[in-house]
Amino acid sequence: MNILRICMLAVTAVALLLIVRRWNADFAPLVRLGVTVLFGTAALTSLTPLLSYLRTLTGDTGLGTYADVLWKALGIALLTEIASSICRECGETGAASGVEVIGKAQILLLSLPLINEILSVARDLLSIGGAE
Amino acid sequence: MKKRFFFGLLFCFCLLLSLPCSASAEETETVGERMPDEYSGFLETIPEEIRELLPDSLFSADSPSVADGVREISGGGYLLRTVLSLLGADIGKFIRRFATVAGMLLLSAVAANASATFKSESVGRAFRFCSSLAVLCALLGEGYAAVSAVTSYFERIRAMTTAMIPLMGTLYAMGGNVTAAVASASGLSLYLTFLENFVAVSIVPFSAICLAFAAVGAMDSGVRLGTLLSTVKKNYTTALTFLMMILGTMLAAQTTLGARSDNLAMRSAKFAAGNLIPVVGGSVSELLRTVSAGVGYLRGTVGICAVILLLLTLFPTLVDLLLVRLCWQLSASFADLLGCSGEKKLLDELASVSGYLIAAVSICSSVLILALSLLIHCASALG
Numbered sequence: 116m117n118i119l120r121i122c123m124l125a126v127t128a129v130a131l132l133l134i135v136r137r138w139n140a141d142f143a144p145l146v147r148l149g150v151t152v153l154f155g156t157a158a159l160t161s162l163t164p165l166l167s168y169l170r171t172l173t174g175d176t177g178l179g180t181y182a183d184v185l186w187k188a189l190g191i192a193l194l195t196e197i198a199s200s201i202c203r204e205c206g207e208t209g210a211a212s213g214v215e216v217i218g219k220a221q222i223l224l225l226s227l228p229l230i231n232e233i234l235s236v237a238r239d240l241l242s243i244g245g246a247e
Numbered sequence: 248m249k250k251r252f253f254f255g256l257l258f259c260f261c262l263l264l265s266l267p268c269s270a271s272a273e274e275t276e277t278v279g280e281r282m283p284d285e286y287s288g289f290l291e292t293i294p295e296e297i298r299e300l301l302p303d304s305l306f307s308a309d310s311p312s313v314a315d316g317v318r319e320i321s322g323g324g325y326l327l328r329t330v331l332s333l334l335g336a337d338i339g340k341f342i343r344r345f346a347t348v349a350g351m352l353l354l355s356a357v358a359a360n361a362s363a364t365f366k367s368e369s370v371g372r373a374f375r376f377c378s379s380l381a382v383l384c385a386l387l388g389e390g391y392a393a394v395s396a397v398t399s400y401f402e403r404i405r406a407m408t409t410a411m412i413p414l415m416g417t418l419y420a421m422g423g424n425v426t427a428a429v430a431s432a433s434g435l436s437l438y439l440t441f442l443e444n445f446v447a448v449s450i451v452p453f454s455a456i457c458l459a460f461a462a463v464g465a466m467d468s469g470v471r472l473g474t475l476l477s478t479v480k481k482n483y484t485t486a487l488t489f490l491m492m493i494l495g496t497m498l499a500a501q502t503t504l505g506a507r508s509d510n511l512a513m514r515s516a517k518f519a520a521g522n523l524i525p526v527v528g529g530s531v532s533e534l535l536r537t538v539s540a541g542v543g544y545l546r547g548t549v550g551i552c553a554v555i556l557l558l559l560t561l562f563p564t565l566v567d568l569l570l571v572r573l574c575w576q577l578s579a580s581f582a583d584l585l586g587c588s589g590e591k592k593l594l595d596e597l598a599s600v601s602g603y604l605i606a607a608v609s610i611c612s613s614v615l616i617l618a619l620s621l622l623i624h625c626a627s628a629l630g
Contacts, residue, residue, distance in 0.1 A: 169357075178350050181381040185358055188377040196365050219373040229380040233462070236387045240394065240455040 121157055128153070144205050151204070155197040162193075184225055191221045280541070282308050283421075285414035286549060292406040297559050300329050305552065310545055317552045326555075333563050341570040344389055348578040348594075351385045354378075356585040379466050382590055387458065390597050393571045394454045397604050400564040401447050401611070407560070408439050408615060411553065415622055418549060422542035422627030423513050426505035431618060434498035438614055441494060446487070450607055453483050454600055461596030465589045476596065480603055491610045495617050502621045509628040539629035550623035554616060561612050565605065572601035 128150040136143045166186055173182035195218025202211035290298075290306060305316030319325055358378035365371040412435045419428030460476045513535075520531050575598035582591040 173350065173354070178347060178354065178385065181351065181385055182354055185354055185378055185381050188374055189358065189361055192362070192365060192370050192374040195370050196367055199367055199370075215367050215370055218370050222370075222373040222377050226377045226380050229377070229384050232384045233380070233387060236384075236391050237455070237459075239391060240451055240458075 121154075125154070147204060148201060151197070151201050158197075159193070181229070184229060188222050188225050191218055191225065194218070195221075280310055282310050282313055282545070282549075283414060283417045285410070285417050286313075289407070289410040289414050289553065292403070292410045293556055294403055294560060296563075297556065300332070300559070301556075310548055313552065314544070314548045317548050317555070320555050321551060329559065330562065333559075334566060337563065337566050337570055340567070341574055344571070345574045345577060347385060348389070348574065349581055351382050352578065352582050352585055352587055352590055355382045355587050355590055359587065376466070379589060382587075383462055383465060383593070386590075386593060386597060387462065389571070389574075390454075390458050390600070393568060393601055393604060394451060394458075396564055396567055397454075397608060398447070398451060400561070400608060401442065401450070403560055404611060404615065405439065405442055405447070407557065408435055408442065411615070411618075412436060412439070414549065414553075415618070418542070418546050418622060419625070422539060422546065422625075423629045424506050424509040424625060424627065426509050427502050427625060428505075430501035430505040431498070431621070434494070434501055435618055438494055438498070438618075441490065442611065445490070446607065446611055449483070450604070453479070454604065457596065457600040457603075461593050461600070464596065465593035480599065484603055484606055487607055487610055491614055495614050498614065498618055499621060502618075502625065506625045506628070510626065513628040535629040539627040542627045542629065546622055546625070546627075550619050554619045554623075557612065557615055557619070561608070564608060568601055568605045568608065572598050572605065575601060 128146075132143060132146050132150065135146050170182065170186065173179055195214055199211040199214045199218075202208070202214060287306075287308070293301075302316045302319050304312045305320065307313055307316070320329075355378055358374065362371040362374045362378070365374070412432050415435070416428045416432045419425070419431060456479060457476060460479075464471075464476075517532050517535060520527075521529060524531070575594045579591050579594035579598060582588075582594055
């Protein structure tokens with residue numbers, strides 16, 4: 116999806132949203148939700164080739180494991196950000212905070228192998244020093 | 248009665264002629280021609296990768312063959328060839344290491360830019376934490392490799408020193424430097440104790456403390472541990488340098504004084520033998536001079552050989568550490584270019600730890616080189 120189409124779609128969606136808001140304000144949040152989901156999907160679709168290129172680039176080096184964790188964390192952060200924005204725009208700040216907390220927990224869970232690796236380096240250092 | 252006295256005197260004269268003279272003649276023939284038995288024990292402590300590069304003549308039991316080997320390994324061509332072959336592998340490792348760190352820094356910069364677009368501060372912070380952990384993992388792995396290399400170097404040095412003590416003691420004693428042998432052995436034993444109980448035990452905790460402080464500083468820019476870290480580093484290096492300086496001074500002074508005292512005692516004995524024993528006394532003096540030349544030849548051969556082998560053992564570790572340090576410094580500049588300030592701080596600290604490891608390795612090796620130089624330059628008491 117090229118940028119021209121996306122821009123035209125955005126302008127059309129905003130116009131539609133204005134008309135719907137005047138016609139029946141109750142349907143406006145639904146349209147807004149649909150538009151946000153559409154643009155979120157478009158953003159993820161345009162990011163996918165870039166991410167797959169970066170994954171092939173780092174796959175041949177010794178950075179594969181770390182890069183994978185980073186990309187997954189980036190994906191989680193992006194999804195959390197989109198979801199919490201939608202919730203906040205709909206006036207549901209509690210739900211937005213909940214989504215953010217879950218997103219943070221997911222990122223921290225993803226970081227656990229890295230923390231484990233750092234602890235194993237510390238353990239190795241201690242074993243060299245004879246403090247086992 | 249006269250007959251019995253005459254036969255008794257003749258028997259004593261024959262006994263006198265047969266026993267000591269034949270024994271000393273055999274000894275003089277072999278002194279300087281055969282390597283001491285402890286020499287093969289010393290060669291066994293040389294690391295396999297260095298041993299492969301040495302000429303076969305160095306492993307012979309005959310001193311002329313060993314001297315030929317030492318002449319070969321002390322030549323400019325051999326040293327240059329060996330250094331380049333050892334350097335080649337290290338440069339390859341350096342490029343791989345730098346590429347890995349640079350790649351990780353690029354990923355970190357991409358992650359930092361991505362996190363800057365997040366409206367939610369908490370999600371952005373969690374993502375930055377994850378990206379910092381990934382960079383830290385990649386860098387700590389490399390830092391651990393450097394510490395591990397230094398530890399194995401100290402293990403090698405310890406093994407070499409253990410083998411060197413009896414070898415040097417034999418060479419000193421062969422030249423009549425008994426007091427110098429005792430002084431050298433006690434100095435090296437003290438060095439060994441120091442190496443086992445202070446350096447080997449403290450170098451890893453010291454590096455671990457520095458790495459931990461650096462990691463904490465990189466993870467959270469609000470924590471300021473820079474002053475504490477620099478105090479730990481300065482005090483550790485000062486203590487190490489001070490102790491090694493005392494050890495070196497003690498070793499040099501005791502060995503030199505011992506050698507002089509042995510020389511004086513032996514000269515008095517030679518003077519007495521030359522004046523009190525009319526005919527044999529002169530030849531004893533000549534005999535001792537020959538033995539002294541042989542011992543000097545052995546000391547020179549073994550001493551130079553040991554210094555070169557020690558330098559060849561030191562060289563890969565030292566070059567590896569220097570290249571690791573260069574890698575951290577270049578990566579820190581690269582991180583600065585990419586705007587990764589946390590990573591830059593961590594890389595600067597890692598470069599600093601490598602610098603201190605280089606200092607520790609160099610200081611500890613210099614004591615052994617000093618002990619060997621004393622052996623080479625110490626004149627035999629017999630001459």
